[in-house]
Structures are given as structure tokens and as C-alpha cells.
Amino acid sequence: MTKTFTLGPEHDIEENQSKGYELPHLQVFAVRRDGLLYVYKNDCPHLNINLEWQEDQFLDMDAAFIQCSGHGALFEIETGLCISGPCQGEHLTAIAHEIDAHGQIVINVPEEMLDN
Numbered sequence: 001m002t003k004t005f006t007l008g009p010e011h012d013i014e015e016n017q018s019k020g021y022e023l024p025h026l027q028v029f030a031v032r033r034d035g036l037l038y039v040y041k042n043d044c045p046h047l048n049i050n051l052e053w054q055e056d057q058f059l060d061m062d063a064a065f066i067q068c069s070g071h072g073a074l075f076e077i078e079t080g081l082c083i084s085g086p087c088q089g090e091h092l093t094a095i096a097h098e099i100d101a102h103g104q105i106v107i108n109v110p111e112e113m114l115d116n
């Protein structure tokens with residue numbers, strides 16, 4: 001079983017910017033790179049905490065990588081692979097998404113991914 005959520009307008013996220021979303025039993029964030037959107041669960045594979053430094057701030061200073069505020073792990077924006085830090089070699093959980101006819105970001109997640 002999957003659950004569908006509408007995050008918000010895709011134009012809310014500009015190039016090299018990120019935005020977090022709090023959904024019922026699930027926190028996710030989206031990043032735009034080279035025009036494409038990437039959506040991940042807001043859950044660092046190191047200690048399973050939220051990644052952002054401040055609200056909607058998921059990227060490092062150069063907006064080159066996703067960076068965890070816990071211990072500075074760096075993740076590739078396009079793949080979610082951790083390339084540096086205590087969870088090197090692990091991945092963020094990618095979430096498939098689509099843009100609907102009204103320009104809204106819509107995600108479909110398996111119910112197992114939802115927190116209790």
C-alpha cells in the first residue's frame with residue numbers, strides 16, 4: 001500500500017535551493033539542481049535525525065552537496081549517496097515524485113516508510 005501526499009508548488013524551490021515539508025508521520029525535503037527536483041526523506045542514515053541546519057537549509061555553503069547538521073556528512077544531491085562523514089557509503093532514502101497538472105509536487109510513499 002502506498003500513500004499520496006501533495007507537497008506544494010514546484011516553483012517554490014529555486015535552483016540550488018532546498019525546502020522541507022512536514023507531513024503526517026513523514027518529513028521530507030526537496031532540492032533543485034540543474035532544473036531537476038530531488039526528494040528525500042529527512043532522515044540522516046547516521047543517527048536518524050533531521051538533516052537541516054535551519055528551516056529549509058539542507059545544503060552546504062556552496063550548495064554543492066546536501067549536508068547533515070549533526071556531524072557534517074555530505075550527500076550527493078542527485079543520488080543521495082553519502083560521500084563524506086560518519087555514514088559514508090550509505091544513502092538518503094529517495095522518494096519518487098511527479099509534478100501534477102497544477103504544478104504541485106506529488107509523492108507516493110510506501111506505508112512502511114511512515115513513522116508511527
Ligand code: FES
Nearest residue numbers: 044046068070071
Ligand atoms: S547525524 Fe547526520 S552526520 Fe551524524
